[in-house]
Amino acid sequence: MPETTRTLLSGQASAWRRILDHPFVAETSAGSLPAATFNRWLAEDHFFVRSFQVYLAELSAIAPDDQAREVLAGGIAALVPELALFEKAAAERGLDLTAEPSLLNVGYSSYLLGTVREGWPVAITVLYAVEKAYYAAWASVRDTTGPDTPYAGFIANWSSPEFSAYVDQLAALVDRETPTPSMELGFDRVVRFELAFWDLVHG
Numbered sequence: 001m002p003e004t005t006r007t008l009l010s011g012q013a014s015a016w017r018r019i020l021d022h023p024f025v026a027e028t029s030a031g032s033l034p035a036a037t038f039n040r041w042l043a044e045d046h047f048f049v050r051s052f053q054v055y056l057a058e059l060s061a062i063a064p065d066d067q068a069r070e071v072l073a074g075g076i077a078a079l080v081p082e083l084a085l086f087e088k089a090a091a092e093r094g095l096d097l098t099a100e101p102s103l104l105n106v107g108y109s110s111y112l113l114g115t116v117r118e119g120w121p122v123a124i125t126v127l128y129a130v131e132k133a134y135y136a137a138w139a140s141v142r143d144t145t146g147p148d149t150p151y152a153g154f155i156a157n158w159s160s161p162e163f164s165a166y167v168d169q170l171a172a173l174v175d176r177e178t179p180t181p182s183m184e185l186g187f188d189r190v191v192r193f194e195l196a197f198w199d200l201v202h203g
Contacts, residue, residue, distance in 0.1 A: 004179050005128065005171045008187045015191045016136070022195065024202040025137050028151060029144040038151065039093055041201040046086040047101040048197075051109035052130075053079050058116045059123050068124070071169045075131075078166070085153055104200050108193045115186060125183040128170040129190035134158045135167045 009016065019025070024041070027033040053076065060072040090097050112130070115123040138158035145155065157163070177183065 004125075004175050004177055004183070007179050008125065008129070008174070008184060009132075011184060012187065012191050015188075015195065016133075019133055019137055019191070019194055019198070020140050022137075022198045022202070024198045025141060027202075028155075029141045031145065031149060033151075035093075037202060039095055040203070042086060042089055042093070043095055043097060043099060044101055044105050044197070044201055046083070046090065046097050047105055048109055049079060049083055049086065052112070055109070055112045055116070056127075058113065059120075059127060062116060062120055062123070064120055068120075068173055071166070071173060074166060074169075075127075078163075082157060085157060089153070102200055104193075104196055108197060111189065111193065118182060118186075121177040121180065122182050122186045124170070124173050125177070126186045126190055128167070128174045129187045130194075131163075131167050131170055133190065133194045135163055139164075 024033065024037070027037075056072055056076045056079070060069055060076070063069045063072060087097065089095075112126060115126045135158055138155055141151075142155050142159040145151075149155065174183075
């Protein structure tokens, strides 16, 4: 069987570069990201993560075997301290996390949930794309910032060895599948949603 993740990533090389070079990522790396921009991202991403919990739970319900369920269980467990990180940062900044999210955010979150109905191969591909994009972006920030950055907790959350290992586990699940047009479309949509999300919060 071909290495499916390699096929998916190679088809998105230029768009992937745009994620890593996005002004939100670049300014976070340089320490020049305005506080208001980070606050907007924090509020939007908090809604996304809450929706993501539901998505992972529903995806776990259609997982094909214990190995897949175990990987997803690790992802679900990691969201608990992640949400605590968001809530602590929001309290420090006086942010209202119950504010109405953007329609783009609602659409992205709804799309993820909808892929569960498309079946395991598409849904696990979409999950891998989301997590791979976040690891790639925050790892690039990690490599260009020091420990005194105000965003150290968030950088560590998505660029840690543990998160990298989780992304690799997701890749292994995707690599068990033969690429299909629906999987490629799902991966492409995630990349486009991620870019649009960065554009939204960057303003």
